[in-house]
Amino acid sequence: MLVQLYNVSKTYPNGVKALNDVSLKIDRGEFVFLMGQSGAGKSTLLKLLYREELPTRGQIFIASRSVVRMKAGEIPMLRRNIGVVFQDYKLLENKTVFENVAFAMQVVGGNRHDISRRVEETLRLVGLRDKAGCYPSQLSGGEQQRAGIARAIVNRPLIVIADEPTGNLDADTSWEIMDLLQEVNKNGTTVIMATHAQEIVRRMQKRVVFLKEGSVVHDSLPEEFIA
Numbered sequence: 001m002l003v004q005l006y007n008v009s010k011t012y013p014n015g016v017k018a019l020n021d022v023s024l025k026i027d028r029g030e031f032v033f034l035m036g037q038s039g040a041g042k043s044t045l046l047k048l049l050y051r052e053e054l055p056t057r058g059q060i061f062i063a064s065r066s067v068v069r070m071k072a073g074e075i076p077m078l079r080r081n082i083g084v085v086f087q088d089y090k091l092l093e094n095k096t097v098f099e100n101v102a103f104a105m106q107v108v109g110g111n112r113h114d115i116s117r118r119v120e121e122t123l124r125l126v127g128l129r130d131k132a133g134c135y136p137s138q139l140s141g142g143e144q145q146r147a148g149i150a151r152a153i154v155n156r157p158l159i160v161i162a163d164e165p166t167g168n169l170d171a172d173t174s175w176e177i178m179d180l181l182q183e184v185n186k187n188g189t190t191v192i193m194a195t196h197a198q199e200i201v202r203r204m205q206k207r208v209v210f211l212k213e214g215s216v217v218h219d220s221l222p223e224e225f226i227a
């Protein structure tokens with residue numbers, strides 16, 4: 001199993017209980033949607049996976065390593081294994097598309113030649129080769145999200161985590177992004193995506209984990225979930 005959560009709870013310092021006794025397993029190569037109302041705990045669950053937050057209780061393993069007990073020196077390895085895609089892209093405005101994607105490789109180390117080659121290859125994959133020299137403000141929302149995906153996959157992670165990646169995009173552009181995430185998944189990367197987009201979930205026919213008030217209330221394929 002690639003991702004394992006055992007009895008995970010998260011209470012924020014202000015007393016808000018975001019997750020309550022969540023146990024979950026995700027296999028290598030899966031595509032999993034996380035659904036649930038606003039405040040159900042989707043983003044919190046994702047943040048626990050890439051160690052942006054620590055659980056109050058429970059254990060989390062990624063590729064058999066405890067994320068909770070991980071030493072500071074192991075965190076860069078975790079970050080290399082997990083690429084994160086955000087609703088608001090979170091690109092660095094003062095860097096070009098090329099530099100944004102290259103930066104993700106620079107922070108985990110790598111020589112200039114490898115970085116340059118791999119960034120070009122990744123930008124080609126996401127269809128942004130012609131925009132490599134553009135700044136984020138010069139791109140459409142869909143293009144910015146492609147750059148966000150390029151940044152997330154450039155280190156060839158085991159897992160791509162996407163937190164409402166289509167939340168700011170129109171329907172057609174959302175589907176382009178979903179096609180791209182599906183391609184990433186077909187290449188063997190596990191994709192875990194939080195979303196409110198019911199139409200996307202219905203059409204993709206993938207596993208759906210449904211959170212309600214911090215607990216998993218459904219975990220199934222969409223036909224079952226809609227029924």
Ligand SMILES: Nc1ncnc2c1ncn2[C@@H]1O[C@H](COP(=O)(O)OP(=O)(O)OP(=O)(O)O)[C@@H](O)[C@H]1O
Binds near residue numbers: 018037038039044045
């Ligand atoms: N840093 C924080 N400090 C305190 N409370 C927080 C923090 N982050 C989230 N919360 C609270 O935890 C609960 C779960 O939030 P979370 O963002 O995980 O939900 P979500 O399902 O992702 O919601 P949305 O669909 O609106 O993004 C909410 O009540 C939220 O207000």
